[in-house]
Amino acid sequence: MHTPRQHIPETVTALTLIEFNLVMSETTTAIQSIEWREDHVRIIDQTFLPGRTVYCDIRDVGQMWDAIKKLKVRGAPAIGIAAAYAFYLGIKDIQDVSYAGFKIEVDRISNYLSSSRPTAINLKWALDRIASTIHALREKPIDEIKESVLRLAKTIHEEDKRICKKIGLEGQKLIPKEANILTHCNTGSLATGQYGTALSMIFHAHEAGKKIHVWVDETRPLMQGSRLTAWELDKAGIPMKLVIDSAAGHLMKSGKVDLIVVGTDRVAANGDTANKIGTYTLSVLAGAHGIPFYVAAPLSSIDMAVATGDDIPIEERDSSEITTIGGTKIAPKRIDTFNPAFDVTPAENITAFITEKGVIKPPFTENLKKLFS
Amino acid sequence: MHTPRQHIPETVTALTLIEFNLVMSETTTAIQSIEWREDHVRIIDQTFLPGRTVYCDIRDVGQMWDAIKKLKVRGAPAIGIAAAYAFYLGIKDIQDVSYAGFKIEVDRISNYLSSSRPTAINLKWALDRIASTIHALREKPIDEIKESVLRLAKTIHEEDKRICKKIGLEGQKLIPKEANILTHCNTGSLATGQYGTALSMIFHAHEAGKKIHVWVDETRPLMQGSRLTAWELDKAGIPMKLVIDSAAGHLMKSGKVDLIVVGTDRVAANGDTANKIGTYTLSVLAGAHGIPFYVAAPLSSIDMAVATGDDIPIEERDSSEITTIGGTKIAPKRIDTFNPAFDVTPAENITAFITEKGVIKPPFTENLKKLFS
Numbered sequence: 001m002h003t004p005r006q007h008i009p010e011t012v013t014a015l016t017l018i019e020f021n022l023v024m025s026e027t028t029t030a031i032q033s034i035e036w037r038e039d040h041v042r043i044i045d046q047t048f049l050p051g052r053t054v055y056c057d058i059r060d061v062g063q064m065w066d067a068i069k070k071l072k073v074r075g076a077p078a079i080g081i082a083a084a085y086a087f088y089l090g091i092k093d094i095q096d097v098s099y100a101g102f103k104i105e106v107d108r109i110s111n112y113l114s115s116s117r118p119t120a121i122n123l124k125w126a127l128d129r130i131a132s133t134i135h136a137l138r139e140k141p142i143d144e145i146k147e148s149v150l151r152l153a154k155t156i157h158e159e160d161k162r163i164c165k166k167i168g169l170e171g172q173k174l175i176p177k178e179a180n181i182l183t184h185c186n187t188g189s190l191a192t193g194q195y196g197t198a199l200s201m202i203f204h205a206h207e208a209g210k211k212i213h214v215w216v217d218e219t220r221p222l223m224q225g226s227r228l229t230a231w232e233l234d235k236a237g238i239p240m241k242l243v244i245d246s247a248a249g250h251l252m253k254s255g256k257v258d259l260i261v262v263g264t265d266r267v268a269a270n271g272d273t274a275n276k277i278g279t280y281t282l283s284v285l286a287g288a289h290g291i292p293f294y295v296a297a298p299l300s301s302i303d304m305a306v307a308t309g310d311d312i313p314i315e316e317r318d319s320s321e322i323t324t325i326g327g328t329k330i331a332p333k334r335i336d337t338f339n340p341a342f343d344v345t346p347a348e349n350i351t352a353f354i355t356e357k358g359v360i361k362p363p364f365t366e367n368l369k370k371l372f373s
Numbered sequence: 374m375h376t377p378r379q380h381i382p383e384t385v386t387a388l389t390l391i392e393f394n395l396v397m398s399e400t401t402t403a404i405q406s407i408e409w410r411e412d413h414v415r416i417i418d419q420t421f422l423p424g425r426t427v428y429c430d431i432r433d434v435g436q437m438w439d440a441i442k443k444l445k446v447r448g449a450p451a452i453g454i455a456a457a458y459a460f461y462l463g464i465k466d467i468q469d470v471s472y473a474g475f476k477i478e479v480d481r482i483s484n485y486l487s488s489s490r491p492t493a494i495n496l497k498w499a500l501d502r503i504a505s506t507i508h509a510l511r512e513k514p515i516d517e518i519k520e521s522v523l524r525l526a527k528t529i530h531e532e533d534k535r536i537c538k539k540i541g542l543e544g545q546k547l548i549p550k551e552a553n554i555l556t557h558c559n560t561g562s563l564a565t566g567q568y569g570t571a572l573s574m575i576f577h578a579h580e581a582g583k584k585i586h587v588w589v590d591e592t593r594p595l596m597q598g599s600r601l602t603a604w605e606l607d608k609a610g611i612p613m614k615l616v617i618d619s620a621a622g623h624l625m626k627s628g629k630v631d632l633i634v635v636g637t638d639r640v641a642a643n644g645d646t647a648n649k650i651g652t653y654t655l656s657v658l659a660g661a662h663g664i665p666f667y668v669a670a671p672l673s674s675i676d677m678a679v680a681t682g683d684d685i686p687i688e689e690r691d692s693s694e695i696t697t698i699g700g701t702k703i704a705p706k707r708i709d710t711f712n713p714a715f716d717v718t719p720a721e722n723i724t725a726f727i728t729e730k731g732v733i734k735p736p737f738t739e740n741l742k743k744l745f746s
Contacts, residue, residue: 050705215711218695218703220593220617226696226704234705241709244593244695246618246651250716253653278619280626281658288657322591322617323599328699330591331599332423332607337615338588343623 075191080122160193168200271347271364272309448564453495533566541573560636644720644737645682
């Protein structure tokens with residue numbers, strides 16, 4: 001069952017609706033990867049892309065945990081949004097309890113959702129924000145708290161769209177009138193409420209009439225570049241070429257890359273940045289070739305509670321991700337593997353962060369702190 | 374139809390036979406990827422590995438061109454050996470011609486085989502060596518020339534085994550008693566007459582009792598690391614872990630790589646080195662982390678006729694290599710790609726070359742020249 005892509009959630013306010021329509025008419029990049037539908041969440045199951053566009057209706061918190069774990073929904077901001085809706089799904093049927101009893105369930109659900117993926121901080125950020133709201137409303141009737149949680153989930157979702165748009169508009173200023181841009185993984189509409197983070201910069205540069213061409217890293221092992229980013233850029237009509245991850249060095253050496261833009265799963269207080277495995281390598285190559293290396297980072301992905309990248313947990317994923325592709329076995333049986341999903345790029349390799357509050361340049365420890373003061 | 378791996382070609386001389394037996398008993402890495410069988414060549418069709426060990430009998434030069442082009446046989450030294458046998462297959466049925474007529478066919482076959490893959494110089498090296506022999510024997514009867522070509526092909530094959538063994542024995546001295554070694558692509562018995570080049574260093578370090586562990590880059594797009602190197606190391610019982618190519622930076626940053634060893638498809642006179650795409654990136658990362666970066670290079674892969682890496686042609690291969698895997702489509706239809714099979718690592722990023730004449734250190738322009746004087 002397919003949903004028309006222009007479908008507008010019934011629940012958005014009049015103001016949001018106007019903005020939403022404006023947004024829709026401005027861009028061809030309006031893929032809605034997550035949508036609230038009356039009493040459940042509808043996501044695009046990204047594991048089927050680009051072959052098939054399969055929608056998946058999620059009606060309880062366990063289904064969402066599974067969807068996040070299996071990367072049906074992925075991308076740090078999108079995970080945050082998905083978890084927020086899932087929080088509501090988790091609490092909505094709790095009946096006849098005291099606040100104390102309700103709170104026990106709230107903590108359980110928060111810990112459970114938090115365990116789905118360890119690296120992206122947006123997940124924890126969304127869960128903490130909801131838990132705070134629940135605490136603030138502790139004197140209110142449980143039903144009222146539940147409704148507030150749903151409203152907050154929708155707010156987080158709508159906010160993310162606005163934030164991504166701002167990142168795109170701010171970030172595109174850094175892109176020259178003609179540019180070859182290299183990007184890694186998927187940071188587009190599929191990874192966020194809309195537009196994306198790093199990809200939002202690219203979409204907005206394109207819409208501003210800049211003559212850009214994108215090198216899309218395929219992004220092993222799960223091919224978010226070839227499956228998702230190539231798909232989004234193709235839909236938006238932006239010139240691009242797909243390359244294997246290890247071609248990036250050759251491209252830079254040949255003078256074919258003017259800048260690199262990536263997203264992030266978590267930024268530490270000093271600017272160290274966790275992102276999809278391979279990002280660190282790109283940052284070293286960028287440094288060796290004098291190429292600007294930009295990280296698009298909504299404030300929700302900046303974790304002032306961790307001092308440096310050493311404190312960011314790095315998720316290790318199943319070996320089958322690198323020993324099989326689409327059912328095809330590509331390695332001998334029982335082979336040992338090491339499959340970290342992320343790496344950490346040290347702050348000194350990063351030219352600037354692009355946030356919804358503008359472009360942040362070094363010194364990062366000082367300038368990131370200012371964002372939250 | 375399978376051949377026992379201990380099968381000894383009928384045609385080797387007594388001396389070679391003894392050496393061959395010695396070699397066989399010394400190592401578990403005695404995979405024979407190419408074998409001359411009376412009137413044809415038998416190769417392991419590497420495109421089926423590691424799933425199935427399929428042998429392919431090659432009876433004419435067109436079949437070999439196809440096998441080289443499609444990477445059924447691959448690895449610079451193995452391509453040289455395969456082309457040498459194919460040269461004989463191409464000339465053996467030429468009947469009743471003058472030397473002048475024979476020579477026209479010889480040139481045609483040489484050009485034809487040479488066109489199968491442009492980057493590896495071993496191919497051209499083997500073809501030129503045979504053409505020179507034919508020219509030297511131009512006064513002899515055609516049948517005698519044919520027999521000499523077959524003998525020369527067998528000699529090139531046997532020489533390669535000895536060369537690879539020497540590279541292994543010399544190179545293993547550079548490997549510490551305990552070491553984490555990273556390698557890229559496949560440079561083992563499958564890529565050569567036997568043992569391999571970079572992998573020969575690893576096999577011989579293991580046999581010398583060194584406590585080594587190998588990080589095997591999967592090597593997109595064609596997975597020579599996961600399909601072939603992992604298979605060879607697994608058979609040899611050498612501890613290893615398979616990683617995606619873009620995990621290399623993370624491994625080095627984490628202090629988990631002590632040295633990098635790779636092979637080469639062509640070394641220019643100044644030491645610039647063409648090898649599998651991704652090698653250049655590894656060399657930049659090695660430099661950034663102070664890790665030795667070694668290139669195992671038989672003399673047949675050193676091309677003193679090209680001054681620098683700028684003069685080495687880089688093969689671009691079909692986009693299907695990066696848009697599909699084992700029949701699974703992993704990118705949108707009609708997407709643009711860029712798929713260079715090789716890149717060039719500048720001489721200054723290389724710690725040393727390991728050749729059959731020993732370890733060559735900088736200055737390379739001077740020291741490589743000495744090898745041929």
